[in-house]
Amino acid sequence: MGKILSLAMKPIRDFNFESRAHKVISREKPAPAPKYKVDLLELERIQRDHPEIIEENLKKDEMLNKRLKNVFVDSYDPAKLQKQPQNPNRPLPTSRTPAGDFEYGFHEPREVPPGRVTLKNALQFINNHQLDPKNYTSTKIALQYNLPEETVKHILMYCKIFEMYFPKEEKKTKTSFFGRYVPRKEIVRTKLEDTSSKD
Amino acid sequence: MKSTVSILNNELDLGLMINSYSEVGFRLNNDFTILGPVILFPRSALSWNVGSINDITEESLSLFTVLEPKIDLLVLGTGDKIEDTSFHKKIFPFLKKHKINLEILPTDQACSTFNFLNSEGRYIAAALIPPTKFTPTDHEVFDTKQRYQNIYEVQD
Numbered sequence: 001m002g003k004i005l006s007l008a009m010k011p012i013r014d015f016n017f018e019s020r021a022h023k024v025i026s027r028e029k030p031a032p033a034p035k036y037k038v039d040l041l042e043l044e045r046i047q048r049d050h051p052e053i054i055e056e057n058l059k060k061d062e063m064l065n066k067r068l069k070n071v072f073v074d075s076y077d078p079a080k081l082q083k084q085p086q087n088p089n090r091p092l093p094t095s096r097t098p099a100g101d102f103e104y105g106f107h108e109p110r111e112v113p114p115g116r117v118t119l120k121n122a123l124q125f126i127n128n129h130q131l132d133p134k135n136y137t138s139t140k141i142a143l144q145y146n147l148p149e150e151t152v153k154h155i156l157m158y159c160k161i162f163e164m165y166f167p168k169e170e171k172k173t174k175t176s177f178f179g180r181y182v183p184r185k186e187i188v189r190t191k192l193e194d195t196s197s198k199d
Numbered sequence: 200m201k202s203t204v205s206i207l208n209n210e211l212d213l214g215l216m217i218n219s220y221s222e223v224g225f226r227l228n229n230d231f232t233i234l235g236p237v238i239l240f241p242r243s244a245l246s247w248n249v250g251s252i253n254d255i256t257e258e259s260l261s262l263f264t265v266l267e268p269k270i271d272l273l274v275l276g277t278g279d280k281i282e283d284t285s286f287h288k289k290i291f292p293f294l295k296k297h298k299i300n301l302e303i304l305p306t307d308q309a310c311s312t313f314n315f316l317n318s319e320g321r322y323i324a325a326a327l328i329p330p331t332k333f334t335p336t337d338h339e340v341f342d343t344k345q346r347y348q349n350i351y352e353v354q355d
Contacts, residue, residue: 105214105241106322109267116267119240126245147265154261159238160246 114146127161213318214241217310222333239325241317252277257293264297272300276309276327306330
């Protein structure tokens with residue numbers, strides 16, 4: 001109902017609105033908004049008791065005016081951030097992704113004291129010796145990795161790399177059987193190079 | 200309430216673990232079967248050239264004395280349970296000399312100790328000898344049969 005009424009009243013409300021608007025805009029000083037009754041009463045009280053305060057407020061403060069004229073607000077672009085030179089001895093991280101797992105499950109040191117060896121290198125020389133025992137003798141390994149020769153001999157004697165055997169999948173025959181076909185798994189030795197005959 | 204179970208051995212990114220053992224060797228969680236005694240590291244395995252507990256000497260454990268960084272703990276699986284302390288007495292001076300932490304256990308307990316410690320991300324090693332006496336349960340026999348053949352078929 002309200003909407004219909006407002007729609008019906010619109011032409012009357014909008015009558016001559018442009019000239020009325022111009023009239024308001026062209027006024028020298030806009031009319032101040034009406035004050036609350038409480039404020040009016042307070043103002044009245046001050047006027048009655050301390051009229052000098054009102055008088056002082058209405059006066060123009062020349063000193064303040066002069067100072068305000070000296071105040072300027074300027075804005076500048078922020079100063080560009082200067083790049084800090086990097087210390088090559090203490091480089092900052094370049095990647096922020098979480099560090100992955102270690103290859104052997106633990107952190108491997110970059111430097112190894114003499115007489116010791118990392119697991120990676122130990123596996124390497126055990127493997128090398130097993131594949132080519134004539135070339136990779138315990139003396140050579142001991143020299144290369146800075147290990148006591150006796151220890152290398154014992155390591156090579158007691159620690160070996162595994163030989164791998166893979167199950168051979170049975171070939172499918174052309175004959176069709178009744179029932180589900182189940183390929184059997186069977187461990188078969190793969191062909192290994194016979195190094196002993198070459199020597 | 201909903202309960203969930205996560206099995207350590209099924210989480211492959213935790214490293215190598217032992218799924219089962221028998222008189223001939225060990226089955227790892229990456230579907231490899233290892234025959235004979237084994238030296239296990241968090242992510243690698245080596246064959247250990249020893250026959251029985253009598254072969255476990257300073258020489259056969261010499262690999263662990265030179266590793267850098269030093270391993271946190273060595274789990275030694277002795278196969279069957281050892282009754283007397285003569286082995287402990289024999290190995291003790293060696294441990295003291297090289298400051299190696301050692302846990303001497305029967306192989307069945309050593310396997311689970313290694314699995315747990317490995318899942319915690321420790322730098323450990325296990326040197327295990329398969330037990331000489333091992334009585335599988337019916338369930339284990341069934342599992343083994345199922346792995347190799349259709350159990351409802353009769354072999355020729």
